[in-house]
Each structure stands twice: as C-alpha cells, then as structure tokens.
Amino acid sequence: MTGTLVNTTVNGDAVQFACPTDESLMDALRDRVGLTGVKEGCGTGDCGACSITLDGELVCSCLVLGVEANGRNIGTVEGLADGDKLHPLQEQFINHAALQCGICTPGFLVAAKALLDKNKNPTEEEIRYALAGNLCRCTGYDKIVRAVQAASKDLRKKK
C-alpha cells in the first residue's frame, strides 16, 4: 500500500493514520484506526450505518475520503459515552429495546445525537425525518423513535 499520512482528532484524541488516497474514511477508521463501531451496510451512503460527525456535521463516512479528514475533528459512536457513563441516547436505546441485531445502532446513535444537538425537543415527525438516512431492518423503527424521544426528555431535564 502506498499511503498518505493523515492527522486527525478522533473522539477528542489526536490520531494519525496512513491510507491510500482513494480509500474512504469509513475504511480508514475501521481498518487503520480500529474503530469498528463504524459499520458498513452499503458503502454508498444509502444506509447510514457508517454515520460519523466531521467537524460536528453528520456525514456518512463511506462518502468521505480518508485524506479529507486531515486536520478535521471526527466523532464516532465510540466517543458517545462520557467515561463510564453512557450517553442518555445509549441508555434509552437499551431501556426501550431499540435494537435487535444492533448493526445499525451506532449509526442511529450518532445521527440521533446530531439531531438532539441541533433540536432539543424534536417532534415525532422531525425525529423520523432526521433518522430517515439510517436504515434498520429489525425494529420497524418504533422503539428507536421512542428511545430518541425519551433521551431528548432526559437531556432537557439535565439542563
């Protein structure tokens, strides 16, 4: 492999990796940084399983080149919890049985957090549209939406 060196911040930590220029950030995070919480469902931006934040913006990491991440701030599911304390979204996903197989869960959590960061009290419809880029084949989304509603309530109470 001929690689280009990329310096980034991942979940608050400085991370350096080398990857071919045509490699997606998803592949780089999974194969070179070891963050396999970033999942590949399609590789073409249609399923959202590889969702991350790039400088705070929600993106599919399969549609970003690894080299584009140079100097950028990356957030993944591995960075959601605060030490040993789970994020309210993580807690409510467990409490509400909002996951079955769990492969889509990291992407949903990252996308739901991006939503709640922008909109503290989203309606059911806003939640459903904000999460439309994340496919889940197990749950019919019912319990996922309920978990996000509950987490949104928790987060508002905290403030």
Added chain:
Amino acid sequence: MTHDQSFTNQKFKLVGSRVNRPDGVDKVTGRAKYGADASAAGQLVALFLRSPHAHAKIKKLDTSRAEKLAGVKAVITSADLPDHTNGAQLDVLENCMARDRVLYDGHAVAAVAAIDKETAKKALKLIKVSYEKLPHVTDVDEAMKPGAPLVREDIFTRGIDPKPTEPSNVCKVSTFGHGDIETGFDEADVIIEKSYKTEQTHQGYIEPHACLASVGPDGNGELWVTTQGHYTYRTVCAALLGMDMAKLKVTSSEIGGGFGGKTHVWIEPIALALSRKANRPVKAVMTRDEVFKASGPTCSTSMDIKIGAKKDGTITAGSAHIRYQDGAFRGQWGQLGAMTAFACYDLKNVQSVGYDVLVNRPKVAAYRAPSAPMAAFGVESTMDLVADAIGMDPIDLRIKNAAKEGTRASYGPTYGPIGIGPTLEAAKNHPHMRAKLKKNQGRGMACGFWFNFGGQTCTDINISADGTVNLTLGTVDVGGSRASMSLICAEELGIPYDQVKANVADTSSLGHNDTTEGSRGTFSSGMATIFAAREAIEEMKERAAQTWDIPVEEVEWVEGEARAIGQKNDNLPPLTLKDIAARAAATGGPIAGHNEVVADGAGVSFASHICDVEVDPETGGTRIIRYTVIQDAGKAINPDYVEGQFQGGAAQGIGWALNEEYIYGDDGRLQNAGFLDYRIPVCSDLPFIDTEILEIPNPNHPYGIRGVGETSIVPPLAAIGNAVSNAAGVRMTHVPMSPPRILQAIEEAEA
C-alpha cells in the same frame, strides 16, 4: 435424562418481565463484533469475480495473469474445489462457484486473495473469462411456458404422473388438501377466482455477509462468520471442502440481521478454500451489490386463487395454484407456499398445488416465514372479494371460517389448540377497527399462519464459585434471545436475572445446534435451558444433601435455595445457590447442568393485522397511516422483544407490499442492486406499529412458548393490499403496489 416437555402452567417471577438485554452496552458503544469486525495477523483480502450475464457457458477461464501479480496469494475457480459431481452438495457448491455455466447475473466465477484490496481489485481485472451467452428466463410464468430457455437440462418435473420424459424448468409439483373441491364449488353461491403476482424481495439485513477464514496445512481451520447457524455452516463447509468437522471451529459473530438469508453458505466455503490454498487467514466481505445479486432472496410468484362460499359465509371450497421461482437451483418454496395457503381456515374441500420453477436468478433462500406471505396475499385478497360479493364484513367471514382445535389443516394434520380465532376476535374488538377514516384512506385486514419448528439443541449451564451462572447456548442470537434465555435460566434456578451471563458458544464448545430459523430459537433453546437448569438443580440438591448429610429425597429446591424438608431437619437453614456454589470444590467439584434435545412439537402460530393507508389518487403514492399487529406468542418471555419481532416483521411486510422488488432488465441483469433503488422502508415511512400479544400456550413446551419471529411478515402484503384496494377503489393484484402500479390500476378502472 429425558424431561417432560408438556406445558405446566407454572407461575413466573421473572419470565414475562421487560429486562435489558445483556449485549446492550456492547451494541450501543460500538464494541460488539460483527462478521466484518474481526481481523487476524497477516490476513488477506478476498474478492470475487462475478458473472455479468444471466446465463452463459464459460468457454475459457484464465487466471494465470492474476496469479502472477505481486501480492496475490491465491486464486480459486471451480477447478480448485473438490468435485462433487452427483453428490448431495453439488448445488450448494455450484452456487458458491460456477462450474461450466453461469446461471444468474452475479454468479461467482473466480475469487482471489491478496495482501490488500487494491491488489485484489487489480487481480480480478487480470482474470480473463470468455462467455458464450445462452438464452435466459427470469420470470416465473415465462419459465413455465413450453419452449422456454432451460435453466438446467437435467431437471424432470417431479410430482406428476406419468413421469415426464422431457426436461423442464418446473422441478416439482406438490399437491395438498382434502375433500373434493369440485363438489365444494358446486355448493357455492358465490365463486371468486383471481390471479395475483408478487415480485422478488430480499431479506435486506443491514450487515453484508462477512467472514474471516483460516485453514492450516494440518487441516485445522477456524471460521469467524456472521450466520444464523454456525453448526450448519460447519457441516456444510466441511462437507464441501473435505475437512474434518471437529477440526473446523466456527464462531458466530454478532449477526447484523439474517431473516433467513444467513441460513445458507455463500462466500464462506470459498474463503476457507482461499485460506487453505494461501495458508493465511482470509477475510471476505460482500459488497451490498453482491448481497443483492448473489445471496439468497425470496421467490417471485404468480398464482391463481379460487374460493367458493355460501351466502351465509360458509366457504365451500378453496383452491390455489401457486407458482414460485426458486432461482437457478432446485428449492421447495412453492411446495411450502402451497402448504400454508389455506392454513388459517377450516375447510371441507381444499386443494393447493405448488409449482417450484427454475429461472436465471440467484438461488432462493429462506426469508422469514418463507413462502407464506405470497400465498397469504392471494388467499386473503380473495377472501375480501368473497366478503364483498356476499355482503359480509371481511373479518366476520374470516371468523366464521377460522380453523380451531380439531380442524383438519389444509396441509394435512389436525390442529391442537391454536390462536387464529382469538387473534381475529381481538382484531374485531380493537379500537383501530372503529377509528374514522378520512378521504382517500382505506382500511384492510388479513391473517397469516406459520408452522414454527424446533430441532436439535444443546445447552450448558455452569455455576461459578461465586454463584453467578454461565449459560452456554448454541443457537445464534438474532433478535435478543440471550436476554430471554437468561430470564428462563434465572427463573428456573431462582436467582436474579443479572446473575446469569449468556454466551453463544463456538462449534467446538458445545454439541450440534440447528440453525436459528423457523422461529425456533426461544422455543428450543428455551426448552434446553429449562432442562439444563433442572439438571443443575438436581446436582445442587445432591450437594446440599451431602452438606447436611441427609438423603437427597429430603431436599427441595425453592426460590433459589435448597431446603431440607421435614421436622427433623428444622435445624438446617436453607442453602442458597451461592452457598452451594461456594462449597462446590469440597462437595464434588464443578456444578453444571446440560441438556441436549430434539425440540419437536413447536406450536403453530397465527396473526391478524389491521392497516390503514392513504392513497394519493393523482400519483398512486401510498402512506401507512396506522398499523396494528395481533399475534399469538404462546408465552412472551421478554415482551419488549416479542413486540420487536411483531413490529419488525410488519415493517418488512410493508416494504414488500409497497416498494421492494427485484427489477430485471431484458438482458436478465438485476437493475437495482442497492439500497437506493431497492427501497426498504425508512423511518419516516412508518407510523408507530401497535402490538397486542396473545398467549395461547403451546401444550408441548413447559412454558407454553411458540415461536414468534416469523408469522408477523405473513399478513402485511394482504392487509395492505386490502387497505389500498379499499382506498383506491380498485383491486390490487400485483405486489409491490408501487405508485406506477396503483396509478395504472386507478386509471384502468376509470377508463
């Protein structure tokens, strides 16, 4: 020790409560490891070369240039694989790797293992294949016509008399039923006859097939793989590659959805073969495009349904001719569909005939209650037409004819206690049925049946010195079964839920377990867990008796502790599981319980669904407004996850009913092999899905458990079909009811 599997109606302390799943934290933190998440030192990357043709002869296949490319460590074609000509596994192997012919767009032709993806990609381009294109057929009705291109030349239709002398794409005709339908139709006041079509759909699990294979020259191998049945994968892979089963250790990763699609092998035997050839670990991960083209979707179908009824609603006869395509390899899906078609009803005269047909499409695999949703679409749509013709409420027509205990099922046997009647009554009484509909909205309902089954199961319980318990399971957890099994284990032992840690064992740590399919996981592993726990309890009673120095007959097990019975033992304070565990070393060593069982007697399952839709008459676009699932669970161990199964099945059915379909071009190639144009429902497409769990105990399970995983996908096609037909004012007979199909139907009805 044999255990009695009869239902005992015991009172539960834990079973039935909503507990958090033991793998929850791993799954919300990204720590859980799925098929593509494992790596090994020195691993190679495998990529597959696949056919661009629907049907072609492989004239020449030259891999020499690829083999010479630096970084390429192994190339495999069918010539490198054991020859299973005339063997039982030939079809399986040929589907994994084409031999002299490619049979569908996406059929694997060769595979390479190289040091990285870039090199593997380059190597694929260096493989030269020359094809001679052959005529192809992808539509089930076309494939049955005389003169249709033959998918295989060695198939002679079975199930017809006399035996045919000419080959055909119809591999099998299967007839079920009883009575005399001609007499039945003669007695009818109204006869409705209608033809239907359903398109091919995919399970659509979000995790592509993935594995990490490692085989050494000593014949020892390991396979880390996403699968519903790692024991089955071991059996099949070992047979295909001539390996010793005991030397192939298969570990099931966390599985990112299966729904039947991960019950068969696809890339795994080839990954093992590449590893064996290269003597290095090989990682193989399918792309989404490959998943659609070259894994195992369910059938597309075509069928003719005929139902006759008296004016009072008594059905006098039902007949179904259903044609299912099995892809390019023999299957039994049409047969299965024929068995389920009329299973909800108590019919005096019924006949269903299933045809299994070959086409140039990928080999069909199971998809959640395989074959049942399509047949239910035909029958349940026709039921609504009958109700309309005799002026009866569709739900009353169903209630009047519902099967019950003692009914002879349309597929043969006599039913025991079953839940179709109760789910229909619950649907009739549900507030959803009385909710007001607005303009362009319509309501539909339908019911559905699935067999469920059990199968071979093997479970271990090991009690640690501190009183915590390892529950070792061999059935892959596809929907949260570790939580259910932990609940059952804790219930039996009388300890808290969080004192149990459930693990899914690899194939070298436990005896054979059948694949998690047929809604068998909770039914059969639940049964084995109960029996294993009871054996552990017997052992703990022995240990307590020893400690107290009394006969074991004077020890009973109550609420997680051994108690000495009888007045003379009054001075003996109970010994808890923890106490006994702590003293295990001194009382005979480790304490374990074990059970192996063939869990037969899975209770059949029924569901009724109600659905409201709104159809835009100018665009044919459909929205689901409200959806209710009512299903018999036998006993809901963990209701959260039973609801999850109901909701998930309904959502898959909704996708199938409205938008999901394989679209083939005239060239026989799949045009929509991706999540962009294979449209599974997204979050904003669906409302909350209401559920109602009925519990009609299965007499053949100590807890009354029936499988719950599959039935929920059976009614939606028909429920939505009936709702859309009511909303649009025109009968929909072709699934998916996509906007162009609905608009066309509306326009044809107006014209």
Added chain:
Amino acid sequence: MRYEAPTTTKEAANLIAEEKGEACVLAGGTDLLVRMKTGLSEPALVVDIKHIPAMQDVKTTDSGTKIGAAVSGSRLNANKKLKKAWPGVVEAANLIGSDQIQGRATMAGNLCNASPAADSVPAMIAAGAKAVVVGPNKRRTVPVEKIATGPGKTSLAKGEIVESINLPKRTGKSGDAYLRFIPRTEMDIAVVSAGVNLTLERGLVKTARICLGAVGPTAVLVQKAAKAIIGSKLDDESLDKMAEACSAACNPISDKRGTVEYRTKVAGVLAKRAAKIAFKRAGGKQ
C-alpha cells in the same frame, strides 16, 4: 490516485486541465465516491474544492445571492435569508438524500453530476440561476440550464469548474416551489419533479418559469406551461392547461424508477401543486 486540495479556483482549474487521465472535482463527494466505489469512475486526480474560500461563501449583494460551489445543503438550510428569498431552491437542495448527505452534498455538484433527476436543478432553472464557470484562462457566466447536456454529460470544457451558483435578486411579489415524487418519503431519487417560480402583479401571475425533472435527458424548461398561467389567477382552467403543457413536454424513459406513462402524467400533477405553493408564497389568492 492523486488528491489535491488547492486554495484558489484558478489553481484547481489548472490542475484539472493539466491532468492527462481522468480528473474529477470533489465537492461534497456524494456522487463521486459512489461512482468510485462501484467502479464507474477511477480518477487519476481528484481535486477537492472545499479549501477554496470563494467556494465556501454564501453572499447576498444588490444583484442577488452567490452560493459557492462547495456550500453544503445543511449550510443552505441554516441560511434564513436565502430560505426566505428562494424557499423552493433551498427545499430542492435539501431534498437531496438524508441529513448525512446534506452534510456534504452541494448544489453545484448536483448540477455538474448531470443526472436528469437532480433535485436542485429544476428549482435553480426555474429560479433563473446562473453558474459562474472558471477555466484555466477565462471565467464565464452561463444559465444553469446550459450546463447539463445529457445524462452524466455537461457543456464544461476540460479544466472548467463551476465556482458558484448565482440566484437573481428577489423583487416584488414572488415565490418559488419545488416538488418531486418519490415512492418513499425520503432517500429516493426523484421519479419526476417540478420547479415553479413566479411573480405576481395585482394578484395575477406576471412572470413564470416552470421546469421539470426526470422527464428527459436533462431538466426541461417548459415555456408553454409558463405561458398557460401568465396573466391568470391560477384558476383551474389555466392550471389544467399548464399541466397539459407539462405532460406534452415530457420525453421520459421507462426504467426501474418509473414508466413513461407515469412520469408524463405525474409531471403535470406536480407542476400544478408546485405552482399553487409558489403562488401562495408570492402572496397570491386563488
């Protein structure tokens, strides 16, 4: 593959002009990376334009609003002024894909990808938007409808890059709207779409531009449809005429997303609905 991230448009244009192999502009990458993943594109050079300041700007001046080619959908959505002036254009841009896609996808990229079904294009054309095209040697401003020439094909010469999209200044009573039909509620490519932009005078439609998507090799500006509603209060009769003109202007194909008949019929339906929304936004009363 060479990856370059220049800081001026000129530099970017030169890089592409000088590359002998396949050279691609990387804006949001939501089309390019899919093409690369599926093997449709194997560029020798990718030029990332997101580090060019001029391409990251949204600037409103007296003559209108200039939207840099690297501005993502989510940034457009956050721009209240722009949303107020051109709600139809912003809605169209925001319909492209999921929130994840919105974090990256750009209108200029949508335009240059030259898909007949591109969501933002009919809205931009209806709005009378112009593209600022920069080449190694010259800069030109062209109407947006002149960019795409067929599926995947543009009129851009080698080395030419779209630097910005310029929307005209809004005056008087005006409104625009864009609607598309998709089978699901999100995540689909438009089966057929319609963008309508109009101005009012004394309650009647004074000017109108109507553009259809996914009904031909490129987006179709339907002058006859506009004519049908100019001078009207958007009464049923003129709307029907407009819809007829739209359907007549369709030259679609049947494919995995829709049939000729379907697209032709629904183009008129959507144009009608979009016109009503635009009319209402302009302050019109039917």
Added chain:
Amino acid sequence: MQVNLTGSLRSCANGAEVVEIDACTIRELVSKLLETFPEMEEQMELGIAVSIDGEIYRDSPSKKLPVGSEIFILPRLQGG
C-alpha cells in the same frame, strides 16, 4: 395403520393420498415406505417430517406411532 401422503409424495404412490403401512416408529415407517415406494427416495433425501396427531416431528426417528393415531408425511419445513 393409515398413512396420509402429501405434496409430491403422492405421485410416488400412484397418486394415492392414503396408504396402509404397519410401523411402530417413524424410522420404521420411513423405511417401509421406501421399500414399498422406492421413488420416494428423492423426496426423502430432500427431507420429510412426520405429523403424529397434529404434532410435527422433523428429527425424532425413534418417536412411537400410537395405534390409531393420525399420521401425515409432510415435506421437511424450512424457515427463516
């Protein structure tokens, strides 16, 4: 005892829906069926299940067939 045939098995028994076979267990039943109707072998290889009084057994060859019980030979079920 009376054994009910279903599906493509009927054509292996000259179209008969019911055949008379004396057997005490599923194993014996299957082997006697094969003896009488060798053409059943192919379907047997693909898998069968036996229903005894409404309970379906897939993997219990030793299961006893009670006198007077209702016996059906079914195809082996597959599931998702």
